[in-house]
Amino acid sequence: MANPDNYQETLDAAIDKAKEEIQDLSxxxxxxxxxxxxxxxxxxxxxxxxxxxxxxxxxxxxxxxxxxxxxxxxxxxxxxxxxxxxxxxxxxxxxxxxxxxxxxxxxxxxxxxxxxxxxxxxxxxxxxxxxxxxxxxxxxxxxxxxxxxxxxxxxxxxxxxxxxxxxxxxxxxxxxxxxxxxxxxxxxxxxxxxxxxxxxxxxxxxxxxxxxxQKASLRNKRQAATKLINSAIVANFGTGFVPIPVADAPIMMSIQSTMLVKITTVYGINFQKNKVETALAGALGVFTAISAGKSVATSLIKLIPGGWVIGGTISGTVGAIITGALGYAYIELMEMVAQGKINLSEVAPEELTNLLISLIKQKMPQNLTDLDNINKN
Structure with a gap:
């Protein structure tokens, strides 16, 4: 079972960091x-x-x-x-x-x-x-x-x-x-x-x-966000093996939360008009759902080709794939918010978690070669 304290601490830190990131932009x-x-x-x-x-x-x-x-x-x-x-x-x-x-x-x-x-x-x-x-x-x-x-x-x-x-x-x-x-x-x-x-x-x-x-080009925002995801993918390759359930795996969640915060900043989502914490809570909830063994989330692991889940552990490679897919799913969510298709003030984090899980499934590579092509989706 996931440690709720780890999750809440990571979420609180992510919200504070998102506000700082916006203030600290050059x-x-x-x-x-x-x-x-x-x-x-x-x-x-x-x-x-x-x-x-x-x-x-x-x-x-x-x-x-x-x-x-x-x-x-x-x-x-x-x-x-x-x-x-x-x-x-x-x-x-x-x-x-x-x-x-x-x-x-x-x-x-x-x-x-x-x-x-x-x-x-x-x-x-x-x-x-x-x-x-x-x-x-x-x-x-x-x-x-x-x-x-x-x-x-x-x-x-x-x-x-x-x-x-x-x-x-x-x-x-x-x-x-x-x-x-x-x-x-x-x-x-x-x-x-x-x-x-x-x-x-x-x-x-x-x-x-x-x-x-800028408010005119989602493509420009997506390009900037893609670079952030690639950095997070590289970082997760170095995390080694993380046990499932991942209750004591703050490293991967920390990498993911940093990535999500920076993507939120790139999309310039207004904190006063949108409950950004709802989006971050929903996204970090994906990791918690996996660690808690929820079937809808652990089914994501089964989608990864090559049998990379060994002896009840997730390798850095698998962690990188999940992180990348989460990042691209989060981009989709940010674009829905930017286009007015989702109002973060009117949805619960659990709803966003389920939406992101469905989007992540679409982003998962079908084979090892597709890992290199995931950022084209």
Whole structure:
């Protein structure tokens, strides 16, 4: 029989750790620039959710730049007031940006660095001006990635022409066309591509922060979560042999709980709106169900090919398989929560445990070779 004290201690620690993980995520700093009417605010809402702009406000940094941030989001947005054609406004905006770049370069804290520029241009508006290209070059010359965001891309032909022209002038430039909101005749598109492109340009140490902050791409979140599962699988290969029942096997549960906490963080599930502890309790309940000898859970062991359960023990290999399958099942649960298909405030942990067990069965490899392919599911 599983030791309830071990389970409760692990669950309590996991809940505390999840809250700490969210608070400790490294900050990402993105500058969003462009002319007035280019759709910067709409883009911010589509990429990071309305909570950021509603609660983050936009405190003035200079007379041309405001800072949008929220303590619960690992991202800061420097939002320019508008890169207008009047020469004095261009100079003021450029001067304000240079002030920020110089200030952040003086600190040794990576949290202060500017990590990317999104320069927004209406795909149906006027052509790019030389001053706008020169502005983007300021960042490229400092090895800061720049993405030209062709907003309001009702005409992909026009957007592609803008892209080609800009990339002829600035070959290092990245670009993406988007329509942030549905129109009467066209479904919104491109914001997820912008998110995924941005993620490829950020340092590895910021990937989890960015995945947590962004709201537009579940694929980006899944990619970040997959890396966490792979790390947990490797760790479980080293656990050796764990007796069943696993009442005195806190090592495997600890590895699993760390993985689950980090996945929860990547999906950016709001603690105030969702009972995250319910999800963690349900997931850790899978391990407890196995250790308690419940038939629905121990049937999972029988699904593992090759007879790797020897003399009443689970090998590190089997533990790794179970951990991996649990991780991918938990991803499915997090995506259901993110899509509003499951309300964690309305379900019991036992219900989630049973749901996860059914999902785990779908993730189990059919043979030893499939162990290498489990993360493709």
């Amino acid at each position: 900050k990402i700093n993105i500058i969003i620039a462009g002319k007035s009417g280019a759709g910067k605010s709409t883009l911010i809402n589509a990429a990071f959710g309305e909570e950021l702009t509603k609660t983050g406000g936009g405190a003035p940094v200079t007379d041309k730049i405001s800072l949008i941030e929220n303590k619960d989001f690992p991202i800061r947005i420097y939002d320019t007031v508008g890169f207008e054609l009047k020469q004095i406004n261009q100079w003021k905006t450029k001067h304000s940006i240079l002030q920020i770049l110089r200030r952040t370069n003086k600190t040794e804290t990576p949290d202060d660095d500017i990590h990317c520029l999104w320069y927004c241009v209406s795909a149906t508006g006027t052509s790019l001006e030389d001053e706008e290209l020169n502005f983007m070059k300021l960042f490229l010359d400092r090895n800061i990635p720049v993405i030209l965001v062709l907003t309001q891309a009702y005409s992909l032909k026009s957007a592609n022409e803008q892209k080609q022209y800009a990339q002829q002038k600035l070959p290092q430039l990245h670009s993406v066309s988007i329509l942030a909101n549905d129109s009467e005749n066209t479904t919104a598109f491109g914001v997820d591509q912008l998110i995924e492109l941005t993620a490829t340009l950020l340092p590895d140490g910021l990937q989890n922060s960015f995945a947590s902050a």
